[in-house]
Amino acid sequence: MRATPAADFMKQLFALLILLLAHTAPAAELNLREADSNRVVPVVVGDSVVITLAGNITTGYSWSLARLEIDAADAQKPSVKSVGDIAYQRAPAPPGLVGSGGMFVARFTAAAEGKAVVRLEYKRPFEKDKPAAKTFAVTLVVKPAKALPKKDGSDAPSTLVATYSIVAFDPATGDLGVAVQSKFFGVGSVVPWARAGVGAIATQAEANVTYGPDGLKLLAEGKSAKETLGALTAADARREFRQLGIVDAQGRVASFTGEKCHDWAGQIEGKQFAAQGNLLASESVVKGMAAAFEKARASAKGELADWLVAALDAAEAAGGDRRGRQSAALLVVREKGGYARANDRYVDLRVEDNVEPIKELGRLLEIHKQFYPNQHAAKPKRVVNDKRPDEK
Numbered sequence: 001m002r003a004t005p006a007a008d009f010m011k012q013l014f015a016l017l018i019l020l021l022a023h024t025a026p027a028a029e030l031n032l033r034e035a036d037s038n039r040v041v042p043v044v045v046g047d048s049v050v051i052t053l054a055g056n057i058t059t060g061y062s063w064s065l066a067r068l069e070i071d072a073a074d075a076q077k078p079s080v081k082s083v084g085d086i087a088y089q090r091a092p093a094p095p096g097l098v099g100s101g102g103m104f105v106a107r108f109t110a111a112a113e114g115k116a117v118v119r120l121e122y123k124r125p126f127e128k129d130k131p132a133a134k135t136f137a138v139t140l141v142v143k144p145a146k147a148l149p150k151k152d153g154s155d156a157p158s159t160l161v162a163t164y165s166i167v168a169f170d171p172a173t174g175d176l177g178v179a180v181q182s183k184f185f186g187v188g189s190v191v192p193w194a195r196a197g198v199g200a201i202a203t204q205a206e207a208n209v210t211y212g213p214d215g216l217k218l219l220a221e222g223k224s225a226k227e228t229l230g231a232l233t234a235a236d237a238r239r240e241f242r243q244l245g246i247v248d249a250q251g252r253v254a255s256f257t258g259e260k261c262h263d264w265a266g267q268i269e270g271k272q273f274a275a276q277g278n279l280l281a282s283e284s285v286v287k288g289m290a291a292a293f294e295k296a297r298a299s300a301k302g303e304l305a306d307w308l309v310a311a312l313d314a315a316e317a318a319g320g321d322r323r324g325r326q327s328a329a330l331l332v333v334r335e336k337g338g339y340a341r342a343n344d345r346y347v348d349l350r351v352e353d354n355v356e357p358i359k360e361l362g363r364l365l366e367i368h369k370q371f372y373p374n375q376h377a378a379k380p381k382r383v384v385n386d387k388r389p390d391e392k
Contacts, residue, residue: 028279031183031324032138033355040139042281042322049080049108051120053136056101057088060124061133063104069117079114079142083107086120110142163321164277165191165202166289166311169251170297170304171272174382175346176200176247177332179308181358183321188329188350196333196344199225199248205261205278206241208232215246225254243267245274270294275311281319288318303379305332305347305365312358328357330365337375346375 029048030041036051043049053063063086070078090102108118117139121132163182169175178192178200193212194200199219203211211232218228225246233239233256240258243265247253255267255274265278268290275289292314296307308330316325328351337346349364351357369376 028183028323030322031326034134034136035356036138037136038138039319040141041319042141042143043110044143045110045112047110047142048083049110049118049138049140051106051108051118051136051138053104053106053120053122053134054101055088055104055122057090058101060126061122062086062088062125063106063120063122063136064125065106066119066121066132066135067117069119071115077112077114078116079110079112080116080118080140081109081111083109108140110140112142113144114142116140116142163187163191163204164275164280164285164289164312164315165204165245166273166275166293166308167200167202167245167247167253168273168293168304168308169200169247169249171251172382173304173334173380174249175304175332175334175337176249177304177308177330177347178202179312179328179330179361180204181312181316181320181325181328181361183323183326185327186350186352187327188331188352192329192331194331194333195220196335196337196346197249199228199246200331200333202245202276203242204276205243205258205265206238208236208238208242211242211244219246219248224248224250225252229254229256243276243278245276247272247274275315277315277321279322281322284318285315285320288314303376305330308332309358309362309365312361316358325355325357327352327354328361330361334380 029050032051034053055061055063065082068082084107086104086106088102088104091100117137120136122134123132163180165178165180167178176194176199178194180187180191180202190207190209191202191204193216195216198216201212201215203209215228215232218231225248229244229246240260242258243261245255251272253269253274255269255276257265257267261278264280264282266283266286267274267276268286270290273293275286277286289311293307293311296310330347330349332347333344334346335344337344347368349361351360354360
């Protein structure tokens with residue numbers, strides 16, 4: 001049977017849609033909480049925005065959409081649309097406890113280029129003349145989805161770890177470390193790699209996890225951070241989709257951001273550290289990370305682990321991963337610094353899934369200090385050419 005013109009048209013339209021979907025940046029889901037109120041959040045067309053706010057519907061109060069202030073490039077195409085009604089999810093309560101609270105979940109989608117302010121309020125619907133008990137507002141700046149070039153190599157499965165990280169070296173102790181945060185479950189199992197006396201590596205974006213062990217092997221053979229980075233990326237047909245940060249045991253650094261990483265993406269190479277990130281709110285995320293690390297290090301307070309967490313804190317304050325937060329990890333290696341002096345994993349902490357992963361990571365670090373006070377108190381003094389690095 002010969003196809004009708006209408007059927008031919010539908011086939012062509014379907015093929016076009018598949019082509020467009022295959023070659024545009026994947027949509028992200030941004031998860032916002034009460035702490036995100038009054039933020040300016042960059043999004044791209046197609047992104048979902050999920051706002052989750054605590055409340056207790058049994059008190060008569062509920063969260064509702066007060067206003068959606070639209071400023072679109074095209075007045076006929078609203079930049080942000082509300083998706084369905086605000087849903088209420090009651091938290092599990094112990095037996096016999098009545099009236100426990102829960103979470104209100106509001107969903108929006110970035111529909112077109114422009115700007116919108118989402119305003120929510122927490123009040124009793126029947127108390128129209130009373131001010132809201134709480135309010136929430138966020139400004140969403142919507143940009144067009146960025147087209148991606150066709151894949152240039154293997155069709156092997158990949159792991160997209162859009163995130164920010166920092167690798168660093170402390171010349172006084174010889175400690176090497178990596179800290180990372182991402183809207184990705186269990187980021188500590190993918191990004192951080194380190195070996196005492198060798199180096200530290202962060203591999204992310206469309207992460208090539210072989211960069212970790214292969215890179216440490218090259219560093220152990222005597223290659224510098226830049227030489228190692230060059231060797232790893234030269235052998236990788238999909239290097240333009242990767243992001244990588246390396247510091248070696250002499251404090252030399254190298255960082256790489258492929259041209260096909262999702263915006264915003266980039267890096268800063270500093271003295272004995274490198275900060276990098278992709279799918280970030282803006283360049284200010286890596287700038288904030290670098291500045292905070294340098295400030296914490298200059299204060300001479302704490303140690304490498306503290307400076308790395310301070311860098312993550314600053315990155316999140318600057319906007320962080322534009323999809324939100326989920327997991328974080330901190331890995332600091334020191335020769336015989338691990339349990340019973342049997343390995344070099346001095347500090348190895350992971351937060352796999354948490355609303356505030358960096359805050360939780362900081363809490364775990366403080367517990368680590370209490371649990372292993374002797375290791376933290378007895379800092380090694382690295383000797384180079386018969387002198388410590390801090391001696392003249």
